[in-house]
Amino acid sequence: MDSFFKISERKSTIGNEIIGGLTTFLAMAYIIAVNPNMLVVAGVPFDAALTATCFGAAIMTIAMGLIANRPIALASGMGINAIVAYTLCLGGAAVDWRVAMAIVFLEGIVILILVACGLRKAVMDAIPVSLRHAIGIGIGLFIAFIGLKGGGIIVANESTILGLGDLSAPVAIVSLIAIAVAVVLQVLNVKGGLLISIIVATIAGIPLGVTPLPSSWSFGLDFSAFAAPFQTIPGTDTMAIAQVFLQPALLLFVFSLLMSDFFDTMGTVVAVGEQADFVDENGDVKDIQPILMVDSAAAAVGGFVGASSVTSFVESTSGAAAGARTGLSNLVVGILFVIFAFASPIIGMVSSSATCGALVVVGYLMLSDVINIDWTRIEFAFPAFATIMGIPMTYSITNGIGFGFISYCVIMLVTGKVREVKPLMWVAAIAFLAMFILS
Template sequence: MLERFFRYTQRNSSSGTEVRAGVTTFLAMSYIIAVNPSLLAAAGVSAEAAVTSTCFAAGVMTILMGVCTNRPLACASGMGINAVVAFSLTAASGGDWRVAMGVIFLEGIIITGLVLCGLREAIMDAVPISLRRAIAVGLGIFIALLGLINGGIVVNNESTLIGFGSVYSPQFMVGALSVLVTFVLFVFHVRGALLIGILIASLAGIPLGVTAIPQGILQLPNFTTFGAPFQTAQDGSGMAILKVFVSPTLLVFVFSIMLSDFFDTMGTVVAVAKQGDFLDRDGNVEDIRSILLIDSIAAALGGFVGSSSCTTFMESASGAADGGRTGLTSVVCGCLFLVAAFFSPVIAVVSSAATCGALVLVGYLMMSVVADIDFDKPLDGISAFVTIIGIPLTYSISTGIGLGFIVYSLIAVCTGHMKKIKPLTWIVDIAFIISFLVA
């Protein structure tokens, strides 16, 4: 029955490989169970309720992604947007996190509408091939950088902005061990290299104090944040979401978050598609419309349950790199998130440092596409270069993509290649320029 529905044999996979890949993706993402509630707590959201909403949104939408698209993609509360909710959006909402979730919910509804009318897919089709390939490379570097930061190998430095971490740091030791074990297993073609690397690093982190001993086993779900946009606003003036429509500042937030969500997903999906073998020669993602639809609904659901915007997670690439080729990978991952809602004290002990090796290996695997970019042509090469360095150096997928779009159009104008620019590309350029100006 599973074979008939997911067709994993047809994609050179097996049920065992898909299950293992689902576990790998979950472990690579599991840090969100602890990190998202800690960020939302700054906005006044109950930590217990945030754990429930984070696990529920991730679990439900990841399962839907697997069932509806049959691709190894997983969803969870997006890093970056949750920080905006915690430290900027809630303040702009008068300190009311329910109103902030109303902004997220509205953004998700609008972006779902864009998918249904075909605009979101059309914009993706308007992306030049060179930029599609550059996005995959930039995401690879970004994912690797994220892993190195998680492992304490790359750290903040007041003089040079970033620097090499201390080799005596327990976090560094766990991160370095994770990289070493994962790459050695990969070189020797050991199945499940990423998952084994995460588990070994997690165990090694116990005596080093990086992997915490769980303070309990069970934690009953807390559903008090569900329906947040439709709850009464903090000041008692009425339904929280209604305050969004009467505030120009909040409407600007809707636009800027929508733009970020839009292109973060585009970059992530391209990156995972590269690993999961559903990216064609022209850089087009197969089954893109259904993927974008589920991702858009996930954003709205995240706002509804109070977990911040739920989006396709870049760590999905770890499961794809571990052999995941179908939606069964996603279903397994999603079910683990739902289980984690009850066992979060145990699941949350997997440290981000333990996932360092998996993310760095994914970054390495995604670099191969750089050979397909023609750097001898300034129009393709310069815009691709700006995109590749823009994503990791600005620590923003959407910003890097935006810079690449704008530079591509400028060079096309200067070199007499305006005919290569599609009308939607100009619209995207203008949208990015506006977002940069109001940021």
């Protein structure tokens, strides 16, 4: 095991990998409850959506661990599942959920081909170092923002858009406990501190009514959503995937989802790599090709099993911060996903308040990379700034990266430094511009 996963070589231990895996799982386990409820709106049976969510995540997380040997967990992506439910199925497209899954499946196939051709890696290599650092920093702020928002510390405000929540409310109290425990244990350099903070906050939330106790147990599995793109649409003789080609307008959604998957993963891999020490001083991710191959295949697998697009989860940074360095932690995450396919109510006890502390500390750790950006050169500094601010303020990694790419190319154009911009940066910037216009 040590030689296969290179545990000692990466200065880790089996204990660190288990703790890291547990931390990652708890930080992303909300998807077990959220994704099925989202897909039910699209018409997917709840039990089928739950089974697809858990097994899609388990299969691809374990694949990432065994093939790429990196602590990057995968599951159905938030954002894309919303597009599937509210845009493709309930919105203007108004397609059957099986057709929506066929669109996701095709997007995964296209992105897998791009990776096999080396295009995805080439785009990453074309990004200036300052922007690579900015992506990780922006995601750090995004993660912290997600934690504070979910924990009731930051709330919506009609006058100022955002405001401070009621810190005397039980939800906020549990969040503050989670942050305090996470920070103190981080200062004391306690192994598994982030995991401990989640457990402590979950327990503290029981008497405060924040931690929901299981009211029922579900032990059944439903694989009826599997092979969704190749199922026949009820009331017709047409296979779901054929509908995508019979309605060419749906191909625009393939492009839109591709852009989201392409660049969300890019940001996530860089962010996790910086925490898990597999990004070098130039911001290059070591041995990235197998990571991208697995992630791209995951998108197609997600559509196939009926779980929406399965993608790399940025919450993996919490596990990396807790000590995960190898794919062994992925095995822990994958096994837990399978277990909780039978007992999801237990995961329902872990509230967003309980994970608030872990996400805030991870955000703090990722923000430290800001010193690696050259703030004296505007052609690098402003695009970095646009990326850092764009990610949390638009609640989208893809949008933030798009702002950075476009502003970088424009600044280099007006300053007469066009030759310094690699061709693929122009292609990516134009693709982002098209995406923004179309959306």
